[in-house]
Amino acid sequence: MTGPTTLTGIGSTPRTGVGTARWYRGGADLTLPDRPDPSTVDPAIERERFEAAREEAREAIRLARDRAEARVGGEEAAVFDAHEAFLDDPGIVDDVEDAIADGTPAEHAVRDRFEAAIGQFEGMDGRMAERADDLRDVRDRLLRALLDAPTPTDLSTLPAGTVLLAERLTPSDTAELDPAAVAGIATVAGGRTSHAAIIARSLSIPAVVGVVDALAEVADGTEVLVDGEAGEVVVEPGEKRRAAALRKDDAPVVPEPVSTADGRAIEVAANVGSGAEVPPASDRGADGIGLFRSEFLFLDRESPPDEEEQYEAVVAALEAFPDDRIVVRTLDVGGDKQVPYLDLPEEPNPFLGRRGIRLSLEEHADLFETQLRALLRAAAHGRDGNGGGGSEGDGASDDDRDDRGGLAVMFPMVSRVEEVEAALDRVESVAADLAAEGVDHAVPELGAMVETPAASYLADALAARLDFLSVGTNDLAGYVMAADRESDAVADYHDPLHPAVLRAIDRTTAGAEGTDAWVGMCGEMAGDPELTELSVGFGLDELSMSAVTIPAVKERVREVDSAEARELAEAVLRCETRAEVRDVLGLDE
Numbered sequence: 048m049t050g051p052t053t054l055t056g057i058g059s060t061p062r063t064g065v066g067t068a069r070w071y072r073g074g075a076d077l078t079l080p081d082r083p084d085p086s087t088v089d090p091a092i093e094r095e096r097f098e099a100a101r102e103e104a105r106e107a108i109r110l111a112r113d114r115a116e117a118r119v120g121g122e123e124a125a126v127f128d129a130h131e132a133f134l135d136d137p138g139i140v141d142d143v144e145d146a147i148a149d150g151t152p153a154e155h156a157v158r159d160r161f162e163a164a165i166g167q168f169e170g171m172d173g174r175m176a177e178r179a180d181d182l183r184d185v186r187d188r189l190l191r192a193l194l195d196a197p198t199p200t201d202l203s204t205l206p207a208g209t210v211l212l213a214e215r216l217t218p219s220d221t222a223e224l225d226p227a228a229v230a231g232i233a234t235v236a237g238g239r240t241s242h243a244a245i246i247a248r249s250l251s252i253p254a255v256v257g258v259v260d261a262l263a264e265v266a267d268g269t270e271v272l273v274d275g276e277a278g279e280v281v282v283e284p285g286e287k288r289r290a291a292a293l294r295k296d297d298a299p300v301v302p303e304p305v306s307t308a309d310g311r312a313i314e315v316a317a318n319v320g321s322g323a324e325v326p327p328a329s330d331r332g333a334d335g336i337g338l339f340r341s342e343f344l345f346l347d348r349e350s351p352p353d354e355e356e357q358y359e360a361v362v363a364a365l366e367a368f369p370d371d372r373i374v375v376r377t378l379d380v381g382g383d384k385q386v387p388y389l390d391l392p393e394e395p396n397p398f399l400g401r402r403g404i405r406l407s408l409e410e411h412a413d414l415f416e417t418q419l420r421a422l423l424r425a426a427a428h429g430r431d432g433n434g435g436g437g438s439e440g441d442g443a444s445d446d447d448r449d450d451r452g453g454l455a456v457m458f459p460m461v462s463r464v465e466e467v468e469a470a471l472d473r474v475e476s477v478a479a480d481l482a483a484e485g486v487d488h489a490v491p492e493l494g495a496m497v498e499t500p501a502a503s504y505l506a507d508a509l510a511a512r513l514d515f516l517s518v519g520t521n522d523l524a525g526y527v528m529a530a531d532r533e534s535d536a537v538a539d540y541h542d543p544l545h546p547a548v549l550r551a552i553d554r555t556t557a558g559a560e561g562t563d564a565w566v567g568m569c570g571e572m573a574g575d576p577e578l579t580e581l582s583v584g585f586g587l588d589e590l591s592m593s594a595v596t597i598p599a600v601k602e603r604v605r606e607v608d609s610a611e612a613r614e615l616a617e618a619v620l621r622c623e624t625r626a627e628v629r630d631v632l633g634l635d636e
């Protein structure tokens with residue numbers, strides 16, 4: 048195959064790597080000798096051979112477990128406990144021993160029994176089907192011991208810059224890999240939730256699985272790019288694609304929360320626009336979800352989702368981030384987001400019309416109530432069932448890092464204090480209804496998006512009533528600069544680095560100062576590592592962005608000194624033109 052050629056699969060570890068292809072064919076040949084006549088087989092000897100093979104496999108599994116635990120942690124390494132359990136599973140051991148008693152050599156008895164179990168798992172759906180890989184792994188260990196076959200290629204010593212190609216990888220194979228040497232993995236078989244894929248993610252090795260399309264034709268030695276975000280394998284990618292892919296992916300994933308060099312904690316969270324984006328966000332080291340755009344549940348369908356569907360989607364996100372905060376934005380439609388079945392009013396200028404909280408409080412109060420019921424029920428799943436603070440809607444929040452888990456709910460397009468008060472009343476009345484019905488619920492942290500100049504001017508009043516504010520720079524830049532974010536003709540105006548927008552951001556954090564409310568930013572500006580120091584300088588507590596930029600932003604947060612960051616923010620706030628801002632920040636025009 049000569050490139051560039053793009054093969055598609057399932058993105059598994061959402062990182063990108065480039066290197067030299069090397070096929071892994073699964074190690075030693077495990078072809079069995081022909082099955083002998085049963086009368087020539089001594090069951091006592093075969094039983095002993097089987098026992099010895101089990102012990103050898105057990106030792107190897109424990110070794111693999113220890114190695115995996117040292118590299119990827121106990122949770123992922125626990126798959127090897129399951130492997131060891133297969134060695135003692137009476138449903139397998141008894142059947143193998145019965146076959147041996149009937150004159151079957153140990154290796155044939157093992158293969159037959161495992162093939163049957165693998166076939167059963169393969170016949171199931173999704174994750175259960177992926178457990179077949181675990182059985183293959185254990186089977187191969189037993190067969191290697193019985194056939195005295197050499198251990199497979201030592202995957203722990205692959206040369207740096209290897210892109211490993213394989214029909215499939217077992218969890219044991221994957222746990223061997225050295226993430227410093229392996230630039231990527233692409234397999235023909237496998238799913239995102241197979242244990243091999245989970246271990247690859249824990250090792251942060253870029254990976255694409257399920258590349259059924261022509262991967263076999265990629266020759267050893269070819270340059271290959273693995274884009275685990277897009278789910279693509281690019282053969283001979285060329286300089287341009289390679290440079291672009293690596294630029295967005297040269298920071299290591301930092302799974303734990305980060306602080307500035309002088310110790311100021313900054314949460315780095317993810318923006319998600321669909322349930323499918325939640326697991327990759329966690330893989331990129333997100334400290335929770337800072338913007339869960341709930342409108343995705345309402346788009347591309349003919350009627351709104353019911354309470355149960357919304358509840359389940361939010362609980363799934365909470366479960367993916369058990370220790371972190373999930374900020375769900377209530378329905379933000381209108382403007383550029385049209386939903387045909389809602390019959391939104393026709394307006395000459397929808398961006399300045401009935402949008403976000405305006406619709407929720409009036410035309411679609413029914414939808415708002417259903418959404419709040421789902422959210423308050425889901426909040427009972429947050430840590431201690433109270434969303435980590437503000438359980439009585441009293442505006443109080445505890446920004447102690449150890450207490451930041453649970454659900455938070457924010458209202459979009461706020462421009463008046465009265466809207467916040469009305470929304471808080473609705474929350475209170477939904478909580479009272481749920482209590483009267485005896486339904487388990489809790490009041491989450493409550494906040495507002497700051498995306499209108501009005502909200503920025505009123506930040507002190509909003510912060511006094513709420514647990515948090517989150518600056519939406521995409522809309523804020525549009526409204527401050529009177530420039531449609533969708534229009535190329537005014538793209539130059541729609542710039543978060545315009546001094547007017549920056550002053551609106553600063554006014555927001557300054558307004559919240561002295562209250563208990565924390566302030567985050569969830570517009571695109573938050574995800575630009577070149578602007579991280581400035582964001583810290585504005586006093587933001589949380590930055591939420593597309594998952595792909597989380598590692599780079601976390602890396603940058605750790606380098607920033609907050610006093611210097613404040614000086615930078617002050618210098619920027621003295622600027623009068625966008626060119627001056629760029630100059631102070633050392634950015635090209």
Ligand SMILES: C=C(OP(=O)(O)O)C(=O)O
Nearest residue numbers: 498519520521522569570
């Ligand atoms: C994050 C924002 O919201 P949206 O979903 O409209 O981009 C924003 O406006 O900055």
